[in-house]
Amino acid sequence: MRGRQILGLACLVLLPASLLLARVHPYGDAGLYTNSAPPPFMEDTRVPLDVRAILFTKCADCHSAQTRVPIYGRFAPASWLMESDIVRGRKSMNLSMWSAYSQDERIGRAQEIVQMARAGKMPLPQYRLVHWKSRIDAADLSALRSEERRVGKECRSRW
Numbered sequence: 001m002r003g004r005q006i007l008g009l010a011c012l013v014l015l016p017a018s019l020l021l022a023r024v025h026p027y028g029d030a031g032l033y034t035n036s037a038p039p040p041f042m043e044d045t046r047v048p049l050d051v052r053a054i055l056f057t058k059c060a061d062c063h064s065a066q067t068r069v070p071i072y073g074r075f076a077p078a079s080w081l082m083e084s085d086i087v088r089g090r091k092s093m094n095l096s097m098w099s100a101y102s103q104d105e106r107i108g109r110a111q112e113i114v115q116m117a118r119a120g121k122m123p124l125p126q127y128r129l130v131h132w133k134s135r136i137d138a139a140d141l142s143a144l145r146s147e148e149r150r151v152g153k154e155c156r157s158r159w
Contacts, residue, residue: 038065039096046154047098051147055095058123058134059113062089065096070130085124103154110148117141 041064042052060066062085072078093109101109116122117136128134136144 038067041066042095042098044099047147048143051143054136054140054143055113058136058140060095061131062086062123062127063093063095064090065094081126085127103151107148107151110144110151114141114144114148117144 041056041060045052047055056064056066061068067086069082073082093112098106098109113122118141123131123134123136
């Protein structure tokens, strides 16, 4: 009986504390708790729909303003780890800003996407562990490579 009371009290204290601490942003604020609508994802770009779908399902949570926050992402310290990855991810490449990148930047980013995916460095292991469908398979990699080549050819044809 005493053990259940202690457990119940711990839950009553720890749950609200975790929810409140989730609003603290020790690694930077990724804007996960704002009510404003995020900008459209890669709209007004020439990126094919199938490639956009791959990027949205496998990359957008960390590399765009279109982050889908799971229920565990509302509790500290999981929220802190998530925000840390998202802030770093957006800093390195923000797919919501794709149309603002220069043609050279797009080529570099497309090459980086393929290299990181081929090497198994993206999505991050901790993300793949929880989001099983985020794994990049051979078909996804083939589509990303095709897009990388298309962007490269488009740039070369302008010279």
